[in-house]
Amino acid sequence: MGIIKAFTGAIGGTFADQWKDIITVGGFDEHVVVSPGVLKSSNNGRGTNFYGSDGIISNGSKIYVPENTAAFIFSQSGIEEIISEAGGYEYQNGQESVFNEDKVGKAIFGQIKDRFGYGGISSDYKQIAFVNLREIRDIKFGTKGAQVYNDIFYGTDLEIFAYGSFTIKVTDPVKFVRNFVPANMTFYTFDDQKVRAQILAEFLQSFIVALNSLSNTYRVSQLPSQATAIAEIVANDSNNAGTWEERFGFKLVQVAIENIEFTEDSRELVKQYSANKMNLIAYDDVSEKASNIAAQQKIAQGIQDNGLGNMGGMVFGMNMAQGLNPTNAEQRSTASSIDDQIANLKxxxxLVDAGILTQEEFDIKKKEIMGL
Known part of the structure; x- marks a missing residue:
């Protein structure tokens, strides 16, 4: 074995004092998944500097693997070792180093001679790179063509465009490096279109499967709230994205739908549906009002035929119509009941028939009672 473990976890205590010059990862941004090792030097607590060739290691090189990262050592012939546990290590299987208690002449001149034989590159040239084991977030996607969604609310097929992002996470760094990362790569990022192309194509195939499975239950407008369900369906698709962990050592973690857009034809279809719906509501409202008016007229006619004569029938018919009108709720609450009005007017x-009241006096009192 070329790797000797010194400690696990973060550097601390006596190891921090002893390990002044170590190779570690320079840093990851949001989409970088592989980054080269850099030599980090600490000068008695006065700060740190990164220097030296990226990722080149030799006998005695000290390596620090931070939390949520893995490291792999490789040469031109392929991957030599992968370190998947955070901690400090020492490499003891590479080319000789002047810093490893070797003679200066033997180390330097031996390498020069060897490099001449390999076009300036040593035959045992070793490098180290680090794999980001944190979530790789906000990988954007968008359907290239319109997708058909059978909306249960509209009862028809609608064409939509979907946009959003998804998150992946490396779960098996060994499988990831061997099966997904190209050979001898020390830097790899999902910002590179060539890197994204394959997983985007497979993700969209699984995303379409998810849309089809949800169309029997949810309306188009509900899809953004079903991101978790979509992620589960995509992650379990046995033909595309669901195979990532087995094939490449990373898996889908989450999906976020940012926007759903109708095609122009589907947008017009939805507008027409909404217009028809409004017309139907308006028609139902008019029909209801017409029915109320007809009922009011029948009541008025009945009072006229069987009540207090022509004048009384017309008066009570008008008041009854007002009482049945929903917009006159306040008037109904303040006026006397119909029965009381009828009794008072009788x-x-x-009194008019007995000659006690004049017709003019009756008309005045009638208006008061009826609230006219």
Whole structure:
């Protein structure tokens, strides 16, 4: 074995004092998944500097693997070792180093001679790179063509465009480096279109499967709230994205739908549906009002035929129409009941017939009782 473990976890205590010059990862941004090792020097607590050739290691090289990262050592012939546990290590299987208690002449001149034989590159040239084991977030996607979605609310097929992002995570660095990362790569990022092309194509195939499975349950407008369900369906698709972990050592973690857009034809279809719906509501409202008016007229006619004569029938018919109108709720609450009005007017009519009240006085009192 070329790797000797010194400690696990973060550097601390006596190891921090002893390991002044170590090779570690320079840093990852949001989409970088492989980054070369850099030599980090600490000068008695006065700060740190990165220097030296990226990722080149030799006998005695000290390596620090931070949390949530893995490291792999490789040469031109392929991958030699992969370190998947955070901690400090020492490499003891590479080319000789002047810093490893070797003679200066033997180390330097031996390498010069060897490099001449390999076009300036040593035959045992070793490098180290680090794999990001944190979530790789906000990988954007968008459907290139319109997708058909059978919306249960509209009861028809609608064409839509979907846009959003998804998150992946490396779960098996060994499989990831061997099966997904090209040979001898020390830097790899999902910002590179060539890197994204394959997983985007497979993701979209699985995403379409998810849309089809949800169309029997959810409306188009509900899809953004079903991101978790979509992620589960995509991650379990046995033909595309669901195979990533087995094939490449990374898996889908989450999906976020940012926008759903109709095609122009589907947008017009939805507009027409909405217009028809509004027309139907308006028609139903008019029909209901017409039915109320007809009922009111029948009530008025009944009072006229069987009540207090022509004048009384017309008066009670008008008041009944007002009482049945939903917009006159406040008037109904303040006026006397129909029965009370009828009883009072009958008494007044008897007084007119007896000559006690004049017709003019009756008309005045009638208006008061009826609230006219």
């Amino acid at each position: 008494k007044l009519k008897e």
